[in-house]
Amino acid sequence: MGTFQIDFGDAAQPERIIGIDLGTTNSLAAFMDLTGPEIIAAPDGARIVPSVVALLEDGSLIAGNAAKARLAQHPLETLYSTKRFMDRAASPLKIGNRELTPPEAGARILLELKNNAEAFFGEPITKAVVTVPAYFNDAQRQATKDAGRIAGLDILRLVNEPTAAALAYGLDKRNSGTIAVYDFGGGTFDISILKIQDGIFEVLATNGDTHLGGDDIDSLLIQIAIEDVATEWGAPISDDSAAVETLRQAVIKAKEQLSFALFANIDLEYNGKRYQREITREILERLIAPLIERTLAPCRLCLADAKLTHEDIDEVVLVGGSTRIPMVRKAVENLFRSKPHTELNPDEVVALGAAIQAGILSGEVKDTLLLDVTPLSLGIETMGGVVTKLIHRNSTIPASETEHFTTAVDGQTNVLIHVLQGERELVKDCRSLARFELTGIEPVPAGLARIEVKFLIDANGILNVSAKDTRTGKEQSVEVKPSYGLTDEQVEAMILESLTNAESDIRERQVREARVESDRILGALESAKQSDAWFELPEEDKAAIQTAHNELLLAYHGDDHRLIQAHMDKLDKASLKLAENMMNSAVRGALKGTKI
Amino acid sequence: MDYYRVLGIDPKLQLNLNELQQLFYGRSRELHPDRFARAEASVRDAALQESSTLNDAYRTLRDPLQRAEYFLKHRGFDIGEQGTKEVPPELLEEVFELNMALEELKDGDESARPQLATARDHFAALLAQSDIELDHLFAAHDATPGEEPLKQIRGLLNRRRYIQNLLRDVNGYLSN
Numbered sequence: 001m002g003t004f005q006i007d008f009g010d011a012a013q014p015e016r017i018i019g020i021d022l023g024t025t026n027s028l029a030a031f032m033d034l035t036g037p038e039i040i041a042a043p044d045g046a047r048i049v050p051s052v053v054a055l056l057e058d059g060s061l062i063a064g065n066a067a068k069a070r071l072a073q074h075p076l077e078t079l080y081s082t083k084r085f086m087d088r089a090a091s092p093l094k095i096g097n098r099e100l101t102p103p104e105a106g107a108r109i110l111l112e113l114k115n116n117a118e119a120f121f122g123e124p125i126t127k128a129v130v131t132v133p134a135y136f137n138d139a140q141r142q143a144t145k146d147a148g149r150i151a152g153l154d155i156l157r158l159v160n161e162p163t164a165a166a167l168a169y170g171l172d173k174r175n176s177g178t179i180a181v182y183d184f185g186g187g188t189f190d191i192s193i194l195k196i197q198d199g200i201f202e203v204l205a206t207n208g209d210t211h212l213g214g215d216d217i218d219s220l221l222i223q224i225a226i227e228d229v230a231t232e233w234g235a236p237i238s239d240d241s242a243a244v245e246t247l248r249q250a251v252i253k254a255k256e257q258l259s260f261a262l263f264a265n266i267d268l269e270y271n272g273k274r275y276q277r278e279i280t281r282e283i284l285e286r287l288i289a290p291l292i293e294r295t296l297a298p299c300r301l302c303l304a305d306a307k308l309t310h311e312d313i314d315e316v317v318l319v320g321g322s323t324r325i326p327m328v329r330k331a332v333e334n335l336f337r338s339k340p341h342t343e344l345n346p347d348e349v350v351a352l353g354a355a356i357q358a359g360i361l362s363g364e365v366k367d368t369l370l371l372d373v374t375p376l377s378l379g380i381e382t383m384g385g386v387v388t389k390l391i392h393r394n395s396t397i398p399a400s401e402t403e404h405f406t407t408a409v410d411g412q413t414n415v416l417i418h419v420l421q422g423e424r425e426l427v428k429d430c431r432s433l434a435r436f437e438l439t440g441i442e443p444v445p446a447g448l449a450r451i452e453v454k455f456l457i458d459a460n461g462i463l464n465v466s467a468k469d470t471r472t473g474k475e476q477s478v479e480v481k482p483s484y485g486l487t488d489e490q491v492e493a494m495i496l497e498s499l500t501n502a503e504s505d506i507r508e509r510q511v512r513e514a515r516v517e518s519d520r521i522l523g524a525l526e527s528a529k530q531s532d533a534w535f536e537l538p539e540e541d542k543a544a545i546q547t548a549h550n551e552l553l554l555a556y557h558g559d560d561h562r563l564i565q566a567h568m569d570k571l572d573k574a575s576l577k578l579a580e581n582m583m584n585s586a587v588r589g590a591l592k593g594t595k596i
Numbered sequence: 597m598d599y600y601r602v603l604g605i606d607p608k609l610q611l612n613l614n615e616l617q618q619l620f621y622g623r624s625r626e627l628h629p630d631r632f633a634r635a636e637a638s639v640r641d642a643a644l645q646e647s648s649t650l651n652d653a654y655r656t657l658r659d660p661l662q663r664a665e666y667f668l669k670h671r672g673f674d675i676g677e678q679g680t681k682e683v684p685p686e687l688l689e690e691v692f693e694l695n696m697a698l699e700e701l702k703d704g705d706e707s708a709r710p711q712l713a714t715a716r717d718h719f720a721a722l723l724a725q726s727d728i729e730l731d732h733l734f735a736a737h738d739a740t741p742g743e744e745p746l747k748q749i750r751g752l753l754n755r756r757r758y759i760q761n762l763l764r765d766v767n768g769y770l771s772n
Contacts, residue, residue: 014634156633157630157633197621198621200621200624200625202621360630361630361633361634362633362634363634369624369625369628369630370630371624371628371651395651395655396651396654396655397648397651398629398644398647398648398651399648399651399652399655400645400648400649400652401652456644456645456648457648458629458644459628459629459630459644459647
């Protein structure tokens with residue numbers, strides 16, 4: 001038979017949410033499969049999208065593997081590790097003859113992941129959970145959200161990388177206890193301590209350094225290698241960016257080999273010249289020991305903030321490519337005096353966790369909940385350049401604090417609030433986030449105005465400010481001037497033009513496909529109406545089919561493919577009895593040996 | 597009192613911290629913004645406000661000192677910094693001697709160091725003692741709520757804050 005497709009699948013499925021690890025060196029996307037989180041591979045099978053952006057000769061921008069392949073030949077037309085500049089979101093980076101802000105560069109990488117996911121699922125993807133270093137401040141988080149907007153991705157949640165890794169390890173299923181996540185990546189370092197109980201992941205404290213990672217190890221090695229090459233070749237190479245980039249890749253290769261071997265070769269071939277130098281693990285360790293030591297101070301502070309000692313930590317989890325270095329593992333083991341978990345691929349574990357968080361948001365994952373914290377204290381500038389803290393670091397988010405402001409001069413209608421983030425006492429030592437201006441205050445004598453300002457850090461770790469005039473009860477308008485980030489208007493202007501087109505292309509295609517399918521079903525129904533089965537059908541069934549038929553026709557002329565699909569399914573269900581009758585009469589006919 | 601309401605408990609001063617944590621986890625499951633990711637904007641905003649109140653509540657109530665201050669504030673007490681600058685009468689003599697020793701150390705007289713260390717230990721013990729006292733006062737208030745136990749609690753909090761500041765100063769000098 002097969003006249004009618006009988007499909008009881010849920011027609012109007014809510015839109016899929018993917019999980020994304022937007023890393024300094026590499027980025028990955030993952031989704032929640034029936035059996036657990038899975039990495040979304042590109043059409044060519046690649047699981048990793050290198051966080052590299054390249055400008056082509058025709059002026060177009062590409063990201064990922066193709067961009068990375070151009071690094072050595074076109075170092076001035078490529079950008080890498082742009083995540084390190086997210087705290088200066090409004091300062092553009094040079095790429096060839098163009099300029100790109102860090103969020104725009106991030107958007108290119110997100111777009112590559114989005115395209116891969118759309119090819120993978122055959123449907124448009126517009127919603128994502130994106131991970132950020134736990135120690136990212138408000139500006140860096142906002143810049144990441146902006147990158148999503150520019151790429152046409154609605155970032156439903158920013159989740160901290162170490163917390164995502166803890167989710168991926170599924171430690172909640174094995175036991176309850178206290179775990180430390182040591183996350184040493186390409187550009188950032190984080191340490192988080194969590195308490196896990198009955199599926200609740202409560203972060204007790206977090207610390208870190210957003211400018212400390214494998215990149216710093218590379219720079220150390222390159223500096224030495226550049227001098228060495230110059231001595232051997234008798235000419236400096238530091239002005240030749242292509243030579244430096246080729247050397248950088250050779251150095252990284254040697255560094256990676258030293259995680260598994262005791263010796264490695266830095267092997268450089270450039271313009272017909274060759275340079276080879278053996279490097280031992282011992283030398284590498286001597287060089288990087290100070291960098292590793294720099295990760296231990298945040299670990300100790302984090303333990304102290306959690307009011308714990310190493311004895312209270314039940315398990316340690318390692319995340320990030322730099323934790324492959326044996327010396328890093330040893331340092332962590334010494335500090336926490338327990339053997340760390342390394343079962344999951346440290347490059348993939350964060351993306352897998354992001355997919356689980358996406359599952360929590362969509363409702364697919366139940367009983368699991370993350371309670372994360374804000375990594376830095378939030379305060380406002382008060383008299384004498386002093387910072388008054390409002391929300392302390394390691395407060396569970398969302399967190400809020402209310403402050404009251406008044407006017408200092410008769411008839412004053414504006415109040416300026418300077419918001420800062422950091423642990424130090426003075427404004428000059430903290431990070432300026434934004435200036436919020438309360439405008440349109442009713443002019444009254446000095447000190448009479450009563451403005452209540454609510455500072456709220458949301459579940460993404462991003463500050464929201466709202467204000468109310470408590471004398472009039474009216475909402476007070478708040479104007480935000482970010483200190484380093486992009487304004488709303490700037491982000492709006494950056495939203496990729498081509499992108500919105502690409503999306504409408506996909507939608508159009510889906511509508512067209514749905515209409516073709518409808519044509520098939522409507523045609524089949526018309527011919528079924530000529531059969532005996534139709535005449536045997538009770539009147540009420542006929543009426544139900546007719547109603548579903550009319551509704552499908554209405555949806556058919558609209559542009560919502562989901563609606564069309566939903567009404568096709570409805571018609572399918574309404575005509576179940578008809579399909580059954582047709583099947584039976586066909587069987588009867590066959591038994592009698594006669595044709596219908 | 598919002599903080600007690602959002603956790604669904606009676607406004608008492610003595611709280612069992614394990615029970616409090618379980619209540620917090622339970623309410624988080626209901627109120628956390630993750631639960632409303634697909635809801636409309638007004639629902640999402642309500643969840644954000646309510647869960648921030650819940651988190652603020654747990655952070656405040658799990659700490660006995662912050663809890664007491666919150667309680668006093670809502671019972672109309674002034675809990676500002678004033679009152680903590682004055683030396684509690686029973687500590688006058690000790691504080692006087694301590695200040696002398698501090699001056700000597702500042703002038704380079706290292707012989708004052710052991711005396712300061714002794715003073716530090718003494719004040720640390722006083723601090724620990726005041727925590728026990730505070731708990732007794734909490735119990736007294738919960739048994740028969742009224743103005744009088746709250747006044748005593750405020751007095752103890754002021755005294756405690758004074759000792760804490762003193763201890764911080766002494767530790768600062770000793771570590772230099």
